[in-house]
Amino acid sequence: MKILILGGTGEARELANRLVAMGHEVTTSLAGRTQDPKLPEGGLRMGKFGGIPGLAAYLKVAGIDRLVDATHPYAGLISINAVAAAQQARVPLVRYMRPAWEQQIGADWVTVENVAEAAAALPPNADVLLTTGHTGLSHFLERDDCQFVVRTIEVPDMELPRHASLLRTRPPYSVGDEMALMQREGITHLVTKNSGGGQTAAKLEAAQKLGVKVIMIARPVYGPANEVASLDEAIAALDIGG
Incomplete structure (x- = not known):
């Protein structure tokens, strides 16, 4: 067939x-x-x-x-x-x-409908681990009152401003590595899509352990x-x- x-x-x-x-x-x-x-x-x-x-x-x-x-x-x-x-x-x-991933007891999640809502949900002076890929990246980078670590597999097709740094890596990730990254960068907010699966789920456990707020973009x-x-x-x- x-x-x-x-x-x-x-x-x-x-x-x-x-x-x-x-x-x-x-x-x-x-x-x-x-x-x-x-x-x-x-x-x-x-x-x-x-x-x-x-x-x-x-x-x-x-x-x-x-x-x-x-x-x-x-x-x-x-x-x-x-x-x-x-x-x-x-x-x-x-x-x-x-x-899809499900919010665990004790996890601090806010669910939004799209990248524009996610960018708007960030408070001033947030230190953000951004794991949403290339789509809608400009919405976040317009927030020059926040600092971003942009994690992608491929280089974005736009130049990152001074308040953003690029981290090119490929999953899977471990909880220990995710916690180390968040602590090193002083991350206060994780922005992600509810992709599901095990290869990138460690960031959610790491965020829960460290008290990092999660902004989850709905499917x-x-x-x-x-x-x-x-x-x-x-x-x-x-x-x-x-």
Whole structure:
């Protein structure tokens, strides 16, 4: 069976590897934002599709039997487009969405809807560990009354001002390392997206232990899809047999 995976996450890579091992013809599509990504087994497609019409056309021309959206929970437009394109091409869609993080007792969280609200929620003179990626970075950097440590995998496409420093690292992170970073930088606030998963969850435990306030950006709401929370469930939902 021919399967297209909208990827870019570790789970997408693992799913592709498992499906290839099962004997299916798998192509993983990557947006191309990350340099030197870890590549999955099977075919690879880089770059954008050209919106809903482009993705729907690709599904038809390539003879895709199943579409899997295993992008980041905050991938945004591609997840929205996947719903409409799958409907147009009459291709079954399965969305893998890793479970969200839940606030633990004693943790100091404020949940906001978007990056603009997150930036506005910061008090003056906050020392911020910013782990939200490139999207909406300008909203935060306009707050020149705060100090930022901007942690990303790739270099942002904008120059950072004097009140921000860049920390390029790649997960996973340990609680001990996260605590050391927050203490070294005098962090008072952690701004993050509710991405879920284990590779970056240590920052939340570190923040709780140190009394660092967390500003959590809620997940977007996407269209209806057959949504699952594990790779085993994704494979079962594809209804492709062994």
